[in-house]
Amino acid sequence: MVFGFPILSTLVWLPIVGGALILFLGRDRDSFAKWTALGVSILTFLASLTLWTAFDSNTSAMQFVEKTEWISQFNIYYYLGVDGLSMPLILLTTFTQILVIASAWEVIKERVEQYMGAFMIMQGLMIGVFAALDSILFYVFWEALLIPMFIVIGKWGGQDRVYATLKFFLYTFFGSVFMLVAFIYMYFQSGSFSILDFHAMPIAMTAQIFIFLAFLIAFAVKVPMFPVHTWLPDAHVQAPTAGSVVLAAIMLKMGGYGFVRFSLPITPDASMTLDWLVIALSLIAIFYIGLVAMVQSDMKKLVAYSSISHMGFVTIGMFLVYDIIQTTGSSQGAMIGMEGAMIQMISHGFISGAMFLMIGVLYDRMHTREISAYGGVVNVMPWFGFFAVLFSMSNSGLPGTSGFVGEFMVILAAFKANVWYGLVAATTLIIGAAYTLWMVKRVYFGPVANEQVGKLKDLSKREFAIMATLAFAVVLLGVYPAPLIEVMHSSVANLLVQATTSKL
Numbered sequence: 001m002v003f004g005f006p007i008l009s010t011l012v013w014l015p016i017v018g019g020a021l022i023l024f025l026g027r028d029r030d031s032f033a034k035w036t037a038l039g040v041s042i043l044t045f046l047a048s049l050t051l052w053t054a055f056d057s058n059t060s061a062m063q064f065v066e067k068t069e070w071i072s073q074f075n076i077y078y079y080l081g082v083d084g085l086s087m088p089l090i091l092l093t094t095f096t097q098i099l100v101i102a103s104a105w106e107v108i109k110e111r112v113e114q115y116m117g118a119f120m121i122m123q124g125l126m127i128g129v130f131a132a133l134d135s136i137l138f139y140v141f142w143e144a145l146l147i148p149m150f151i152v153i154g155k156w157g158g159q160d161r162v163y164a165t166l167k168f169f170l171y172t173f174f175g176s177v178f179m180l181v182a183f184i185y186m187y188f189q190s191g192s193f194s195i196l197d198f199h200a201m202p203i204a205m206t207a208q209i210f211i212f213l214a215f216l217i218a219f220a221v222k223v224p225m226f227p228v229h230t231w232l233p234d235a236h237v238q239a240p241t242a243g244s245v246v247l248a249a250i251m252l253k254m255g256g257y258g259f260v261r262f263s264l265p266i267t268p269d270a271s272m273t274l275d276w277l278v279i280a281l282s283l284i285a286i287f288y289i290g291l292v293a294m295v296q297s298d299m300k301k302l303v304a305y306s307s308i309s310h311m312g313f314v315t316i317g318m319f320l321v322y323d324i325i326q327t328t329g330s331s332q333g334a335m336i337g338m339e340g341a342m343i344q345m346i347s348h349g350f351i352s353g354a355m356f357l358m359i360g361v362l363y364d365r366m367h368t369r370e371i372s373a374y375g376g377v378v379n380v381m382p383w384f385g386f387f388a389v390l391f392s393m394s395n396s397g398l399p400g401t402s403g404f405v406g407e408f409m410v411i412l413a414a415f416k417a418n419v420w421y422g423l424v425a426a427t428t429l430i431i432g433a434a435y436t437l438w439m440v441k442r443v444y445f446g447p448v449a450n451e452q453v454g455k456l457k458d459l460s461k462r463e464f465a466i467m468a469t470l471a472f473a474v475v476l477l478g479v480y481p482a483p484l485i486e487v488m489h490s491s492v493a494n495l496l497v498q499a500t501t502s503k504l
Contacts, residue, residue: 252348327417
């Protein structure tokens, strides 16, 4: 709490209540639905800034804690709190939500109240995932998220939206069942569903391995990691622009967050034993999926595969800790890798959201995402071209942008662990530049390709404001990441202690 005020509950329930209000009162009142969604989103973001201003970065303890008995028979609590690992992700969620609502302002014409209501409810549930300290509460938020996203893709998606929606739901729901089984097992061992109690309980090696694998299935699907990644390109291609933004910017981060909140601190011995598996899958994602992105003809699918490749940096940065400590005898390189992974999650939220919004701008005008349909866009949309190139360069890891910081830190950590890990990880700077700049060349530069491109109109004031806001975030994090690193430093240091302390 902040001065006795339940700030986390406010952040969770304000958008959910706002979404319910829109659903009940916004029917056939599109303007009411839009302005209510935007107003509540701005208010939620402003409230979330309290977490940053009142946060104590010198401690790894949970802050703004709220705890109330929920289901007493099973020792389940309504238990919220944040640390340096979760607080930045909540700010990313509230920041992104404003842009998501604004991006759909003139695009969504049908059942606007349902569209806005779904995204508002989704926002509250995502914040709940990052703030929950009771595993059952976490699971409720985690699973409930599937419903509004299922509706968004199924109702406002593309031609094959039913297939994509079912695939998205089945993959993510299937993985989550294993996580629930792990929670129930640990409850019977500890008598509590508290995540912090799970961190402290001793667990035998065999049980750790099974729990680790259960978490791996659940979180690997969400990241997504190779080979359970195939749902993501289909979901992105069929989802409306705002759905793709939320998927890439926020929902994928829930998988990475799960690893640092559950896998590493709860099963440290199994994590050390099986780190090779996560590292191998991450390197495959970084290298192979990058090559897959290079051959895509659909811009949205290209960025979707790019997201999988970039998220590989998150998982490898988290699980390099054991190899680095064994190789160097120091935790300094492990800190670099872990902090790089966390920065990569925030940076990827900005960049991937921006890339999908840029593609959405073109799709709204031309109704196609095929690269071959474009060419010379910068000639008729100079401001659009400026932002598109900036975000593309950041996606390629250009120094001075947020895309460089996290990836560079993870690559440094990878070289400390094993030179071959570092070399494979570093190839993404080449492969990422290849597929991103090739798309830039074919879509934005050169002569105007056809009459339809020649008639394109540049960014509106609303679109310009959205892109300028994201550009500011990308450049600010790229040139001055220190405040973000400082906020998470104590929590990362504590996580490393937990991840390297045996529970046997």
